[in-house]
Structure formats: structure tokens, C-alpha cells
Amino acid sequence: MPAAVSSPEEETAPADTAGPWAAELLPALARAADSPAVRGLAALLALLGAAWLLQRFRPRRASKAPLRKSAALRRGTGSTALMERLWLKVFRSHGRLAPQQTLREYVAGLAGLDPRRRRALEEFAALYEEVRYDCSGAGIIGKGRILELWKRIEG
Numbered sequence: 033m034p035a036a037v038s039s040p041e042e043e044t045a046p047a048d049t050a051g052p053w054a055a056e057l058l059p060a061l062a063r064a065a066d067s068p069a070v071r072g073l074a075a076l077l078a079l080l081g082a083a084w085l086l087q088r089f090r091p092r093r094a095s096k097a098p099l100r101k102s103a104a105l106r107r108g109t110g111s112t113a114l115m116e117r118l119w120l121k122v123f124r125s126h127g128r129l130a131p132q133q134t135l136r137e138y139v140a141g142l143a144g145l146d147p148r149r150r151r152a153l154e155e156f157a158a159l160y161e162e163v164r165y166d167c168s169g170a171g172i173i174g175k176g177r178i179l180e181l182w183k184r185i186e187g
Contacts (some may be wrong), residue, residue, distance in 0.1 A: 111173045115160045118182055122153070135160060152184035 064070055075114065123129055129138050136155040139150065163173050 111163050111175065112176055114175060114178055115156075115163060116157075118178070119160065122185070146187070149185055149187050152181055156181050156185060 126142055129135075133141075136154070139153045139157050142149070142150070142153070145153070159173060159178070
């Protein structure tokens with residue numbers, strides 16, 4: 033008998049030496065591989081692997097500090113932040129600021145304001161520009177002054 037040809041007894045011999053559990057386990061695994069649950073589990077594992085790879089190899093920022101979105105947030109607190117919140121209230125009640133329009137132009141373009149409120153808004157705009165754009169730090173304005181102007185604006 034040639035060496036390449038094996039007898040049927042020799043083919044079953046290794047399976048018999050592994051034990052009866054192997055003969056039962058292999059067909060059960062073959063049946064389970066066709067089930068939708070196993071396919072779903074395989075898809076979930078593939079998704080988790082892809083997410084891990086994206087997380088692992090994404091470009092990182094040099095600093096973990098949060099990005100600052102505007103100059104107002106850089107200054108954070110104080111009179112600038114308060115005045116910006118009050119300007120948002122003005123914009124909500126009188127309309128939005130047009131692109132490339134300054135606050136002084138916005139106040140001058142508001143129709144239907146009595147002269148007292150218009151003067152208060154003009155003063156508020158000048159004060160805001162002083163606080164917002166003064167780099168020397170001399171433009172520190174107290175909260176009381178800002179709120180007093182705001183009361184005059186509200187009328």
C-alpha cells in the first residue's frame with residue numbers, strides 16, 4: 033500500500049484519541065457559526081476593534097486644555113462677560129447685528145427709541161468698546177456702573 037493513501041481506520045484513530053467530547057463539540061460549533069447571534073457578535077467585535085483603532089491612532093493636540101472659542105471666553109469673567117450678555121439681550125429685543133456692523137452703527141440704526149434710551153445705549157456701546165478693546169487693563173468698569181446703565185437702557 034502506498035504511503036500517501038491511508039486506510040479508513042487510520043482516519044478515525046486521531047479523533048478517537050481526542051475523546052468523545054471533540055466529536056460532539058465540532059458539529060455544535062459548526063451549527064452555531066450559522067446563527068444570527070454569532071454573526072451579530074462578530075459584527076460587534078469588529079466595530080469595537082475599529083473604534084479602538086481610531087482612538088489609538090488619531091492625531092492628538094499638543095495640549096489637553098479645552099479650545100477657547102472667542103475673546104470673551106478668554107477674558108472669562110468680569111465686566112466684559114456681563115456686558116456681552118446684556119448686548120445679547122439688546123439683540124434679542126431689537127434685532128440682530130448685521131455682518132460687519134459696529135455697535136455704534138447698530139445703535140444709530142435703531143428706530144423708535146426715545147432719546148434718553150438712545151443716549152444710554154450709545155454710552156453703553158462706548159463703554160463696551162473701552163472694556164473690550166483696551167489692552168492696557170485701564171478699562172476696568174465696575175458692575176454697579178454697568179447695571180446702572182442697563183437700567184437706563186431698559187427705561
